[in-house]
Amino acid sequence: MFSVTSEPLSIEEISNKVVRPEAGAVVTFTGTVREFTKGKRTLYLTYEAYASMAEKQLKRIGDEIKERWPDAMTAISHRTGKLGISDIAVVIAVSTPHRKDAYEANEYAIERIKEIVPIWKKEKWEDGEEWIGDQLEKSAGIPEKEEIR
Amino acid sequence: MFSVTSEPLSIEEISNKVVRPEAGAVVTFTGTVREFTKGKRTLYLTYEAYASMAEKQLKRIGDEIKERWPDAMTAISHRTGKLGISDIAVVIAVSTPHRKDAYEANEYAIERIKEIVPIWKKEKWEDGEEWIGDQLEKSAGIPEKEEIR
Amino acid sequence: MIKVNCFAHLKELAGGNHIHIDKKELTVKELLEEVQRQYHIQTDSVLVAINEEYAFPDDQITEYDTVALIPPVSGG
Amino acid sequence: MIKVNCFAHLKELAGGNHIHIDKKELTVKELLEEVQRQYHIQTDSVLVAINEEYAFPDDQITEYDTVALIPPVSGG
Numbered sequence: 001m002f003s004v005t006s007e008p009l010s011i012e013e014i015s016n017k018v019v020r021p022e023a024g025a026v027v028t029f030t031g032t033v034r035e036f037t038k039g040k041r042t043l044y045l046t047y048e049a050y051a052s053m054a055e056k057q058l059k060r061i062g063d064e065i066k067e068r069w070p071d072a073m074t075a076i077s078h079r080t081g082k083l084g085i086s087d088i089a090v091v092i093a094v095s096t097p098h099r100k101d102a103y104e105a106n107e108y109a110i111e112r113i114k115e116i117v118p119i120w121k122k123e124k125w126e127d128g129e130e131w132i133g134d135q136l137e138k139s140a141g142i143p144e145k146e147e148i149r
Numbered sequence: 150m151f152s153v154t155s156e157p158l159s160i161e162e163i164s165n166k167v168v169r170p171e172a173g174a175v176v177t178f179t180g181t182v183r184e185f186t187k188g189k190r191t192l193y194l195t196y197e198a199y200a201s202m203a204e205k206q207l208k209r210i211g212d213e214i215k216e217r218w219p220d221a222m223t224a225i226s227h228r229t230g231k232l233g234i235s236d237i238a239v240v241i242a243v244s245t246p247h248r249k250d251a252y253e254a255n256e257y258a259i260e261r262i263k264e265i266v267p268i269w270k271k272e273k274w275e276d277g278e279e280w281i282g283d284q285l286e287k288s289a290g291i292p293e294k295e296e297i298r
Numbered sequence: 299m300i301k302v303n304c305f306a307h308l309k310e311l312a313g314g315n316h317i318h319i320d321k322k323e324l325t326v327k328e329l330l331e332e333v334q335r336q337y338h339i340q341t342d343s344v345l346v347a348i349n350e351e352y353a354f355p356d357d358q359i360t361e362y363d364t365v366a367l368i369p370p371v372s373g374g
Numbered sequence: 375m376i377k378v379n380c381f382a383h384l385k386e387l388a389g390g391n392h393i394h395i396d397k398k399e400l401t402v403k404e405l406l407e408e409v410q411r412q413y414h415i416q417t418d419s420v421l422v423a424i425n426e427e428y429a430f431p432d433d434q435i436t437e438y439d440t441v442a443l444i445p446p447v448s449g450g
Contacts (some may be wrong), residue, residue, distance in 0.1 A: 011160055012159065014290060025181070027177070029248065031174060050423070053425055086169070115447070119447055133447055238374070259374055268373025269305060269306035270373065
């Protein structure tokens, strides 16, 4: 249900993992490579993961969702390697009996991915490249204990 | 981008309609047939639509989303006919440059579908069948003008 | 004569895809009263669509319009 | 000797997938100080994972642990 892979991701396949008779709603989130960020054109991205730990952290996000939304079922896949514009970097699928929970739990998942899952992206522009993350204000300093475990 | 069809729906296909270089996020909602509703087992559902008007109303929901979230792009397909447990009744895909808007606009779409799109479902249980809608408290009486157009 | 399309449980009550009201012109409100009187169909929560758009009680209907009765919807 | 896995820009700064710290045991806090001293890598916003779990500054690391430096993540 939780994987880090260099293969292309299929929304249908990841969504199908959480379809079940008790669930009437499936919400998926797909993160794709955007061409322009703050006016700057991206040529491609490279994602690198600490794969074994990243899968554990994804599973942990699934557990956190289960605690908060006991009826929810979650599947997450994140891709690594070189991705072009509009390629899919991550797919999150959450099914629940009632739709409100599926939206909330799904949004929770993507926010947690951006906080705790050891995956990094390098942006390649026409005039250079850079690993993203270190520049972020919110990441400065060691996070509070509650945030990371 | 807005269709009512008796053919099976593909999440991938509907999601692909809204993928574009400017969008980094796609949120899809899939409504599937749930086996149990309030403890009662559903055998199958039949959806009937006033198809030509329903497609106009779906397009109108797309327009409403465009007004509220100008960067959003929306595609919606609703299926008609007989559907078994876990079959997909509706798929909504919304892409936006930033993810928060995609979740919000998508949730707005499903709520509006349940208010204004002329599609009806008949539930078939072991001990009978019934058209759904007329029983709903919130549907009693003629809606306010603002709600319907 | 005005042809009125029916859907879902109204279709079952009407016994077919449409009913006819023997008028050349009337308002939405009058149409619903006629449906109730002639077909004994409860129309309290029924809306009317004229040419595939929701109509208001005072809107006029002629025999050249496409008219439909819209019971509370339950799609999604 | 403790082997420390490096990722993303830390890998580029370290010039390889891992670096070595010549100790049998030390705390997370001490490890980060050693990395900064020996490799001149700024570690203010770097976390440490021990056996694939985030660790706290006072946690002990031995040479039998799997250790990694985790710069601010940017997945999703």
